[in-house]
Amino acid sequence: MAGYAGITAGYLILGDRPCLVETGTSTSAPVVRDALTSLGVGPDDLASVVVTHIHLDHAGGVGDIAGYYPSAEIVVHEKGARHLADPSRLMASARMVWGDQLDSLFGSLAPTDAARIRTLGDTGSVDLGGGRVLAGHYSPGHAKHHVGLLDSATGDLYVGDAAGVYLPETGDLRPATPPPDFDLETALRSVALFGDLRPQRLLFSHYGPVADVAATLERSAEELRVWVDLTKQAHAAGMDLDHAVAMVRDKTRERYAALAFEDAETAERFELLSGAPSNVAGIMHWLDLAKPESI
CATH class of the missing domain: 3.60.15.10 (Ribonuclease Z/Hydroxyacylglutathione hydrolase-like)
Structure with a gap:
């Protein structure tokens, strides 16, 4: 890509x-x-x-x-x-x-x-032959057309972007919260659903398999909350998108080894996959739509 x-x-x-x-x-x-x-x-x-x-x-x-x-x-x-x-x-x-x-x-x-x-739909399956299926589990939050897919034979769960973006070189995990569909509670419910499915591994589209399921999903939920909390601060302060992005990027920088990695290409790939402008814009859009009492 x-x-x-x-x-x-x-x-x-x-x-x-x-x-x-x-x-x-x-x-x-x-x-x-x-x-x-x-x-x-x-x-x-x-x-x-x-x-x-x-x-x-x-x-x-x-x-x-x-x-x-x-x-x-x-x-x-x-x-x-x-x-x-x-x-x-x-x-x-x-x-x-x-x-x-x-x-x-x-x-x-x-x-x-x-x-x-x-x-x-909310459920459904793909026939892999020999009694093996890929079971679909509706998991919006990142996008309203998102499904996770669980392999009945291996326990592998294909998580798309609903659990965030994973960088194998550094083990970093960062949320993916683009507009227009991001919704925090829906996203957190999707992450919780993935845990309830008890998969053996998480197969990230960005990218690769991760075996430490519980800790990774816990980190996924934590990352969502961190980015939302910081963007809420910017939103409440009346910042425009550019200033909000700069603030959130600065305050989250130390969370990710990729941004301090010696290989500049690794940091560039990470930012392309889960860029602060897209993430903050998605959260700001959600905040603009949400009722004050719900946030």
């Missing part, structure tokens, strides 16, 4: 019905295809492609991957399905946010034939 390696993950579940979880961006689609080929998955072998949500760093490659693998069904939460079939509104919204950066960051989401899209 954006010319960086190791910034977002797709996961291949091998079995009777091979399944790809997350496609990454459109610009990453050829990389994903070549990786699947190297693992012995041909054009007619992939049974399903599942995305945790439709943000372009997770699902931007869906249309391309669907073209490479014509036998695969495309699985997404029901609130995101129409945007995969007709991405025009999603792409226009993304263009407003990212401007000219959109092309280099994400590329363009190609449409997927609506007949190939299958939706998940």
